[in-house]
Amino acid sequence: MNVVLIGSGGREHAIAYKISESKLLDKLFVIPGNPGTEKYGNNVNLDYSNQEIIIEFCKINEVKLVIIGPEIPLVDGLADSLRANEINVFGPNKKAAEIEGDKSFSKNLMKKYSIPTATFKVFTKEEYNSALEYLSKISYPTVIKASGLAAGKGVAICESKVYAEIYVKQCFNESLFGSSGETIVIEEFLQGEETSIFAITDGDNFVLLPAAQDHKRRFDGDIGPNTGGMGAYAPAPLVTEEILKRVTEKVIIPTLKAMKSEGRKYNGCLYAGLMIHNGQPSVVEFNCRFGDPETQVVLPIIEGDFLELLSSTAKGNINKESISVSNKNAITVVAASDGYPGSYKKGFEITGIEEVESENVIVFHAGTKLDDGKLKTNGGRVLNVTAISDRSLINAKQIVYSAISKIDFKGMVFRKDISDKAKIIK
Ligand code: AMP
Ligand code: GLY
Secondary structure (H helix, E strand, C coil), rough: CCEEEECCCCCCCCCCCCHHCCCCCCCCEEECCCCCHHHHEEECCCCCCCCHHHHHHHCCCCCEEEEEEEEHHHCCCCCHHHHHHHHHHCCCCHHHHHHHCCCCHHHHHHHHEEEEEEEECEEHHHHHHHHHHHHHHCCCCEEECCCCCCCCEEEECCCHHHHHHHHHHHCCCCCCCHHHCCEEEEEECCEEEEEEEEEEEEECEEEECCHHHHHHHHCCCEEEEECCCCEEEECCCCCCCCHHHHHHHHHHHHHHHHHHHHHCCCCCEEEEEEEEEEEEEEEEEECCCCCCCCCHHHHHHHCCCHHHHHHHCCCCCHHHHHHECCCEEEEEEEEEEECCCCCCCCCCEEEHHHHHHCEEEEEEEEEEEEEEEEEEEECCCEEEEEEEEECHHHHHHHHHHHHCCCEEECCCCCCCCCCCCCCCCC
């Protein structure tokens, strides 16, 4: 079958790599893709926010499946438009994607269906005074979130009322996140260890992929500003069989049922961002897509036909037997541009990738571009250097850091403690 994959990050490179293993794949088009995805298919430089163009492209090229990577086209309803044109899509429709696109919706859904999550209250811009009043009554730290999409930057952990008041003011009066911050969620600060679990679902049935742990803070030891993710590893030993059973029973099954009862049947990857405390899961957030950089470690440890999994899901009849989980461990370390997540320079030549790539090392591209035949930096998160070991996580760590030491670009920075969290199991 001919497949379109939408997106241009490390996540999409990892999806392209995995589906390229499938015998079902004829042609792969990545819209717009990156220099890494080019190895597995054709990059097509189209603007995916223009739904008409994507539909036309799919028709002309006899595309049988569209896999939508990022949240924005999902929240904008690209899946709905494609389905209306009888094109199969892996990814939720607009109403279901609100589970990520509108945090006030997802929090209220969890409350209504008793899905464990931090206690919360929602305030709109018009309720500014009530929000301030509420801040006087609660304990600190507290967490304030822009309700709409904010590229992972809309969350503030406020240590005191003063900071909380400033943040609310920034959201409501200074349009820090534009319309995304006109509604906010103020919620309880949760203790514990985080994990990301992906459920691939046709809305009724599902398979869970191995649990991963992201490293969101910029610096070693989980300090500094939040980023899109500085590295990840999988599987996460934090998620024992018992915890996975609780996640399944208390989070995944009730959420899929809730979405269906609300007329928002979910088809695609439901990303559950969870806090685990004393063995109990609580939902930090839901995303309507695969995580980045978690996908870069989850897919390399899956065996079987991943394309068959996505294609059968898109058709509404998930083939759960199409994949299995290997005994391998994977780690990805993000090589970023100095200054990220703040401002940084671009356009520096990248060297060393070809020398390190092997059976056990894959370098997934994120912010890269080809310029006069040279690979150059083109973003904050530039590369995801990924190692896979069939021996142990420690072995994967040795491989990944040995590989990254051979890669270079001006201003390259990375965390040196990716996967050390695996030792602190609470
Ligand atoms: P989110 O974008 O909702 O995933 O939030 C970004 C990060 O903020 C999460 O990965 C957590 O590390 C942290 N965070 C969000 N909500 C909470 C919470 N209620 N308690 C503690 N930490 C949180
Ligand atoms: N790694 C966090 C996310 O994909 O939202």
